[in-house]
Amino acid sequence: MKAKSVFLGFIFSFVLSFAQEVGNIVKYKGSVKVYRENIIKPIQVLQENFPLVVKDIVKTKSRSTAYIKFIDGSKVVLTEKSSISIEDYQVVSADKGRVFFKIRKRGDLRGLKVKARSVVIGVKGTKFMVDLTDDSMNIFLKEGLITVRSLIGEFIRYKEKEISEFESFKEKELGEYEKYKKEMEEEYKEFVKEFQMEAGTAVSIKNGEVRNIKIPPEIEREFELLDRF
Template identity: 30%
Template sequence: MKMHQRFLSIAFLLLVFIYSSLGLAATQTCDSYASLKRMEGQVQLVKVNSPFPVRNPELPYALCTGDLVQTVSKAQALIAHVGGEVVLAENSRLEVLDVDSLSLAEGAALFQISQREGHRFIAKTPLIVIGVKGTEFLVSSQTERNDVALFKGSVAVERQDGQEMAYYRTKPVSEMSFQEYSEYQQKSFTKYKSDLNQAFNDYKEQQMAEFQAYVAGVDLKAGRQLTLSGDSVKPEAVDVPISKTVEKLQQQLTSWLQ
């Protein structure tokens, strides 16, 4: 009987400790540079100092440095940052870094960044660093490749490891020879007829791209999309017009910025 009572007492104290810890984690304050403003579907928040995810947060919810926002399938989230706003697509994970930067660990996100005097916003992925001065762009982070599509403004893109990349750029039709244009049209017709996948689209674009130089960084132009390989031995960056798939995703995510 005494052992049973002792066990209950220990269990009670343990529960009190756990709930107290959760309460402290929930009420902790920090220098917040961002907040979760809106969410749809299952969105998980992981606080930097807590092993437990925050469920059903009251919005807007302040985010501290090191906090993670993660979406699952058919979920989206709108994060307000002092540098601008970010719409996180489904199956994505975003980390708050500091007053000037965010990190997309995986998935895709649409960034709408405002110009601030004396500040240069930085968007990161495990592979690349994107320097921004005020713009709208979409980033997709996958293990084998990263894509950066610039809709307006300007960004500079470089690798996290500082390696130089073989930079390729597609030619506009006005600069193609007749033979190149014929090959391009033939490949386009083949794609339309066969409904080929994204991997072949990338291959097709690379076939029509010309090697420019080995570069440490690329200044991307509006209306262009940069695909960077995850290869650490022979890294490449291919500069092409923004794809229809990316345009569709941008339109979907932009509706959250209205």
């Protein structure tokens, strides 16, 4: 058994030596696994400052958290039942669960890009969270500015005026309201390939439709996870 462990450690070190290191799992809680190219079985993280390389996939189990720091100083926190894929030094894919990002500004260089399902989020010095826990995707922007671009077709972006008009019309009869709602949707929606978000805003994306939502107090508090390492 000891010889087998030494052999596996040797293989791990050998593969790592030829890979491009991008950061570390600085600390973790619970069960965190790394799926690495050319290694059949997932690697159970058992130490702090666990090195991550290009093509790694990081997954957390129930009641588990992974705190990741990239070599440029950017931070990523995976809450429970979450996963990310590191496509290369410039691109990280949020695949599942709730993932927090604190991206360090890189001067005039192209900022880190975050992929999530069929969208790509252009980032340059910001703090935000992507929630993929159900069939919709929610993006909560705490600080900075991001650009959200569709990889497939265009977004149907609903404007704020449509929502406020709907709210003021709730006391009308249902049939009349539905007719009015349809007219308002046609008047106050636009088709866009990309859109920008500002600090303190949030959106929900489902079936290509983008609607503004609020940032819940519990999400506001969870952003503190990015300041714990």
